[in-house]
Amino acid sequence: MGDQARSRRAFLRGSSAAAVSVAAVLAGAGTGYGSPKGGRSVAILGGGVAGLTAAHELIERGFSVTVYERNVLGGKARSIGVPGSGKDGRPDLPGEHGFRFFPGFYHNLPDTMRRIPFLGKQNGTWDNLTRASAVLMSRMGGRADLTIPFPFPLPTNPPPLxxxxxxxxxxxxxxxxxxxxxxxxxxxxxxxxxxxxxxxxxxxxxxxxxxxxxxxxxxxxxxxxxxxxxxxxxxxxxxxxxxxxxxxxxxxxxxxxxxxxxGLGNESGSSVDRVLCGSTNEMWLDPWIGYLRAKGVAFRAGWAADALEIGGGRVTAASVVNKAGERRRVEAGWFLSAMPVERAMKLLSPAVLAADPGLAGIRELGTDWMVGLQFFLNRELPITPGHVNYEDSAWAITSISQQQFWKRPLDGYGDGTVRDCLSTILSDWGRPGNFTAKTARQCTPEQIAAETWAVMKAHLNDTGQAVLEDDMLHSWFLDPAITGAGTSDVDNDTPLFIQKPGTWKARPTARTAIPNLFFAGDWIRTNINVTTMEGANEAARQAVNGILDASGSAEPRCSVARLWxxxxxxxxxxxxxxxxxxxxxxxxxxxxxxxx
Known part of the structure; x- marks a missing residue:
């Protein structure tokens, strides 16, 4: 029996022999520190979508920009290589925090994507978006599944609304x-x-x-x-x-x-649901970071901001620390926190709150878990040309078969035998599963994968056709942000902001009462209002406009599109x-x- 077959069978038995390493791989340029001090120098604390957006807008307006990211540039949006999976010169299999999708009602993020050069693409990385043409609502217990096509059939001349x-x-x-x-x-x-x-x-x-x-x-x-x-x-x-x-x-x-x-409120040339035609890093983030670096943005990956110094009512410096415990003092004219809400809370020292008491509301905001799990398959499996919602799944599972949208064959990664990736997301970690009495938080990685696989089979194979079969499975990969799985110390390093009732008033705007401190992220007050890449992009545009106003810049302000x-x-x-x-x-x- 080959190693691959043994691994697959061990997984199906729930054995730990099928465990996949989830070690994170640091990426980015250098471990230097420091930001040029002056009226046009900006220290951006966080290198996810919000931080990269702010860097993009500022560098194109002549500011000196340094981005500090504690982990890997791209944040939760990035691709995550499965450690050690690449063989014979092939890159590692492309894992991810969760599949990316770009609804048609996004306007701000697509504008940024059009301005990121990509070889052979007239509209930059925006041209790497491809349409998903349906969503499948799958049921268990022999109930018929429902496929909803996009665009949804509508009357040619609808009556007045x-x-x-x-x-x-x-x-x-x-x-x-x-x-x-x-x-x-x-x-x-x-x-x-x-x-x-x-x-x-x-x-x-x-x-x-x-x-x-x-x-x-x-x-x-x-x-x-x-x-x-x-x-x-x-x-x-x-x-x-x-x-x-x-x-x-x-x-x-x-x-x-x-x-x-x-068909209302979508950006020009878009559709209801779009996905990238390849891995997020290859089709979007790597070209973006490369463009910003070429324009002069300095990246300091591996350095986390954890404190702000206040003097004279302004931020005088930020403190950043790396994983070795080395600490550095960062000076700049302007500071923009683009960190997730649970990280930004660490900046709320007594001195910061004394300078802007309104920021105390940030401590009322909360997070929850939405985690990616990829199943790599040894054959192509285009279940539907879009996303699948497993309606009866206790863990709120969704998936998408990626190879049908990707231009690069998946057998160009890993050991050369992978033909598809069934990329799934688990959104409910507090409810007992369909086939296990445990919640996802209580399960080991092997148990999480086995339960998810079993639930998808129960949805897809319950009407007499074997859509998902055990011998298709090559391997699986759980988001490495989950640590201590199966123990009382289980944690998620990258939770998502959730909109609890009554917290709109607690959420800050991009501009604070501290004249040189600004916030960006999908957790501040935005028009789209929910945890999305569009919200992160919109918030960054608001923050950059605040810096432009406060600095007296004559540069044009960022456009900020609102929902239709x-x-x-x-x-x-x-x-x-x-x-x-x-x-x-x-x-x-x-x-x-x-x-x-």
């Missing part, structure tokens, strides 16, 4: 696609109508304080209503549960997705603004307990 036509369309969609009974479909449609016609003041002042579960009244209806509409609508998108998520945040992204499906707003509902939002100011419920909210 009114509350009545909106309700009718959504009810029909929920009854047809989600198979909800008429009364549940009608109520779900009513709650979406209430949100899309709510004024901004009500969204932030009322709906932000209400959980999505309470807003959608999950306790009133069936488990299918919760699974497909309430919880199912959000947990695969933003690593949240309906009982924990702010209605304002979830409503914003749900509305954007709905308009996108209708349907003008058909402007009059209803204006009327609701008056109702909200009077303390009255929304006119269409029949479930509001204040209604007589």
């Amino acid at each position: 009114t509350p009545e036509s909106f309700l009718a369309s959504v009810i029909s969609m929920f009854q047809t696609l989600l198979r909800l009974p008429p009364h549940e479909a009608a109520f779900a449609a009513e709650k979406l109508l209430v949100f899309v016609t709510s004024c901004d003041e009500r969204r932030r002042g009322q709906w932000d304080d209400v959980t999505w579960a309470d807003y959608t009244r999950t306790a009133w209806f069936s488990g299918e209503y919760d699974k497909l509409f309430a919880d199912g609508l959000i947990r695969n998108l933003v690593a949240s549960k309906s009982k924990d998520a702010s209605t304002y945040s979830i409503g914003v992204v749900a509305e954007a997705v709905f308009w996108s499906l209708m 707003v349907n003008p058909a509902f402007d009059a209803f939002k204006a009327a609701d603004r008056g109702m909200y100011q009077l303390g009255l419920p929304h006119a269409f909210d029949l479930a509001d307990p204040r209604r007589p």
Whole structure:
């Protein structure tokens, strides 16, 4: 028996012999430190999408930029090579924190991608996006799966949009696609109508304080209503549960997705769902970092910022430390924290909070886990030309078969026998599994992989056709950010920010009361409002505009695109603004307990 077959069989038995090394590989240039001091020098603390975006905008406007990243440039967006998997000169298999996708309603991030040169591409790395043309909603227990094509079939000349036509369309969609009974479909449609016609003041002042579960009244209806509409609508998108998520945040992204499906609000030349035509590093991040380095950005990978010095009401220096414990003092004219929220909290010293007491709200913000797990296969398996949602999975599993979208064959990686990558994401780590009584947090990496594989087989193979078979499996790779799996010390080094109810007011803006300190990241106040690469990019643009204003720069400001707003509902939002100011419920909210 060959080593590959033994490894595969050991995995299927749940044996630790199938364990895959998850050691992180540091990347980046040099371990130097220091940033040129002066009115146009900027120290960016964090090298993920937010930090790279800020570096891009600043270097093109003549600033001197140094980026400090504690781990690897690219942050959670980067590809992660499976250590030791490359053979005979081939690169390591491309693992990842989780598959990247680029909805059509993204505008800021695509603008940046168009400005990243890529050989032979007129529109830079943006041309490396390719369309996913369907989503598969897969069920267990012999229930028929549902494939939804993109673009969704729509009338050639749709009638004018009114509350009545909106309700009718959504009810029909929920009854047809989600198979909800008429009364549940009608109520779900009513709650979406209430949100899309709510004024901004009500969204932030009322709906932000209400959980999505309470807003959608999950306790009133069936488990299918919760699974497909309430919880199912959000947990695969933003690593949240309906009982924990702010209605304002979830409503914003749900509305954007709905308009996108209708062909409204998408950027020019886009589609509902897009993915890269290769690994994230090759198709986007490596060209981006190379471009920024060529323009003069200095990168200091392996150095983490953990403190700010305050003097005279300003930041005078940042303290950075490497994994060997060496500490350096960084001086610059401007400081931009582009770190995740759990890292940015470490900067909130008494001196910082004394200079800007409003930043204390950052400590109220929370995170949750959304983790990538790749299954490398020895044959191509294009399950559907897009993403698969495993609707009955306790761990909120989604996947995508990547080779169908990639230009470079996967047999050019690893040992040359891999033909596809079934890249999955696990979004619920606190619920017992379908076939194990343990939560994902309680499982070893081998148990996590075995449970996920079994759940996907139960969804895909339950109608008589063997779509996913055991002998397809080559190997698997769990995001190395998960440490101590299967022990009481399990941890996630890269959790995602979640939008808990009532925390909009606690989230900072890009500009602080400290005149030379700015924040960027998907956790600050942005128009898109949820944990996305688009939000990180938007926040960085806001921060750069703050630096341009504070420095008196004459350079043009960054464009900051907002989510598309349907003008058909402007009059209803204006009327609701008056109702909200009077303390009255929304006119269409029949479930509001204040209604007589």
